[in-house]
Amino acid sequence: MTDNKTKTTKTTAIVLLAVVAIASLALGLWLSQRLHQGPGHEASSGPALREGIPKGLHATVLPHGKAVAPFKLTDSNGKPFDVDRLRGKWSFIFFGYTNCPDVCPLTLSILNGVYQKLQNTPADVANTQVVFVSVDPRRDTIPELKKYVHFFNPHFIGATGPIKQINDITKQFGILYSYTKDPKSKAGYTVNHSAQIILVDPQARERAIFSPPHKIDKITTAFRKIRHYYEGS
Amino acid sequence: MKRIKTLTGIGLAGLLALTAAPALAAAGLSAHEPWVREAPPMARMLAGYVTLKNATGQPVTITGAESPAFGAVELHRSVIKNGVAHMIKQDHVTVPAHGKFSFEPGGYHLMLMQPKHPLKAGDNVKMTLRLKDGRTLSFTMPVRKANGGAMHMNH
Numbered sequence: 001m002t003d004n005k006t007k008t009t010k011t012t013a014i015v016l017l018a019v020v021a022i023a024s025l026a027l028g029l030w031l032s033q034r035l036h037q038g039p040g041h042e043a044s045s046g047p048a049l050r051e052g053i054p055k056g057l058h059a060t061v062l063p064h065g066k067a068v069a070p071f072k073l074t075d076s077n078g079k080p081f082d083v084d085r086l087r088g089k090w091s092f093i094f095f096g097y098t099n100c101p102d103v104c105p106l107t108l109s110i111l112n113g114v115y116q117k118l119q120n121t122p123a124d125v126a127n128t129q130v131v132f133v134s135v136d137p138r139r140d141t142i143p144e145l146k147k148y149v150h151f152f153n154p155h156f157i158g159a160t161g162p163i164k165q166i167n168d169i170t171k172q173f174g175i176l177y178s179y180t181k182d183p184k185s186k187a188g189y190t191v192n193h194s195a196q197i198i199l200v201d202p203q204a205r206e207r208a209i210f211s212p213p214h215k216i217d218k219i220t221t222a223f224r225k226i227r228h229y230y231e232g233s
Numbered sequence: 234m235k236r237i238k239t240l241t242g243i244g245l246a247g248l249l250a251l252t253a254a255p256a257l258a259a260a261g262l263s264a265h266e267p268w269v270r271e272a273p274p275m276a277r278m279l280a281g282y283v284t285l286k287n288a289t290g291q292p293v294t295i296t297g298a299e300s301p302a303f304g305a306v307e308l309h310r311s312v313i314k315n316g317v318a319h320m321i322k323q324d325h326v327t328v329p330a331h332g333k334f335s336f337e338p339g340g341y342h343l344m345l346m347q348p349k350h351p352l353k354a355g356d357n358v359k360m361t362l363r364l365k366d367g368r369t370l371s372f373t374m375p376v377r378k379a380n381g382g383a384m385h386m387n388h
Contacts, residue, residue: 098273101280101345102311103318105270106338109379144275151273176317185322186305186346187278195318212313213339 049201054229058210058218061226065205071168073133076146076158081131086204089127090227093198095175097136097191098148106214107195108132108152113216114223115153123233124224127202133169134160135177136191173198173206199223201230261289262328262364267374269345270338271354279303279352281343281360281374284335287328294365295334296325302358304347311339320344325365338379354378 053061068083075081092111096104111130118125132149134140137160140148145158160166170177177193197214201207208226210219227233267283287293298306308323326341328334336342343360352358356376361369 098276099278100320101270101272101276101278102309102320102338102342103313105272105280105379147275148273180319182322184324185307185309187307187309187320187322187344190320192317192319194316195313196316211316212318 049203049230050232052229054225057208057222057225058215059199059222059226060209060211062205062207062209065201065203065207066172068200068204068206069168069172071172072165073159073161073169074142076142076149078142081157081159083204086200088202089129090202090223091129091131091200092223093131093133093173093200095133095135095170095177095193097134097193098140098144099136099188100191100193103195104132105152107197107212108149108156110214110216110219111156111197112153114219115155117216117220118223121224124227130156132156132158133166134158135166135170135175135193136160136179137162137166170194199226262287262293262370264362264370264372267360267372269352269358269374269376271352271376271378274351277347279345279348280338281306281345281358282336282338283343283360283372283374284333284337285328285362285370286333287330290330292330293328294325295328295362296365297363298343298360299363300345300358300360302349302352303345304349306346306360307344308341309344310341313339352376 049065051063053063068086070083073081075085092114094104094107094111096107098104115125115128115130118128130153132145134145140160142158142160145160149156149158169175173196175194175196175198177191179189179191181189195212195214197210197219198206199208199210207230208222210222263286265284265286267281269279269281272279285293285295295308298308300306308326310321310323312319312321322344323341326334334341345358354376358374358376359371360374361371363369
């Protein structure tokens with residue numbers, strides 16, 4: 001009988017869970033519908049950006065953006081790099097490390113390709129910055145970071161800081177990283193890291209996420225659409 | 234512009250110095266479009282890419298590589314799992330019978346460590362792959378600037 005009772009309890013629990021799941025789903029759908037419904041009220045001050053999301057993009061767009069919380073890094077010129085440096089500019093942010101021979105150079109050269117394409121239309125490259133955040137501060141000194149990013153494009157900015165301060169920026173963007181060491185490899189430790197490119201809008205709000213595999217054309221097209229959409233141009 | 238080098242064997246590899254090895258032609262495995270990604274001058278790690286074609290009816294297993302331009306060369310693979318990039322050392326890679334195997338950006342690559350001199354686009358690097366059966370395959374890899382891997386990543 002105890003068995004039956006347990007069974008009943010379990011069934012009830014499952015039914016309850018299902019109800020909760022369906023309710024959350026419905027709420028989520030209702031919310032996303034609301035978010036997609038044209039202009040709402042812009043609460044923040046400053047030049048207002050349009051609401052909603054542009055369609056048909058190779059990017060995940062956050063309809064209202066997500067305000068970037070304070071963080072404090074040092075840039076490749078030794079100057080503070082904080083949330084204020086994101087204001088007034090569209091920022092592409094990528095996370096990696098300079099001892100990364102494949103994914104990081106590939107992504108940075110793709111971002112350079114994007115930057116070069118944007119240079120064909122000066123309005124699109126104006127107030128656009130590319131930031132490479134090193135999550136390997138133990139090996140990546142500021143002077144080395146500068147040489148590294150400038151190799152890809154002299155306009156690119158490198159930034160890093162103590163682990164705790166790096167975490168202030170990675171956590172809010174959902175960027176993961178960890179260190180691993182294969183005793184059979186002579187590579188020392190390697191760094192596993194999220195390969196997404198984060199786009200922050202000029203009001204310092206996380207606005208879009210580009211997921212790998214990255215392609216120059218897809219990022220360029222999506223960025224242009226996003227920028228034109230929100231700036232209403 | 235395909236560079237096709239034939240597979241050369243050094244049957245008694247353990248006994249012979251590499252330079253003295255007789256070039257025993259062992260047809261079947263060839264290297265195509267090898268290149269090294271030009272890296273920043275301070276880079277301690279570079280990556281090399283090549284497509285291997287196996288014309289024989291037997292799979293060919295590569296167990297390692299070496300180059301006079303680097304302190305060490307390893308076979309590695311970049312894998313993106315749940316959005317996170319990992320780099321994993323490979324003990325070996327296999328070129329299937331009558332098939333090909335590509336080292337390419339964002340996937341398998343020759344990890345080139347401790348460059349002896351900074352390399353620039355236009356330089357050439359000698360590379361030797363070690364095969365499981367003791368043979369080797371040598372070829373030259375030009376250093377190239379990669380712009381978004383455009384030449385290899387796009388269709």
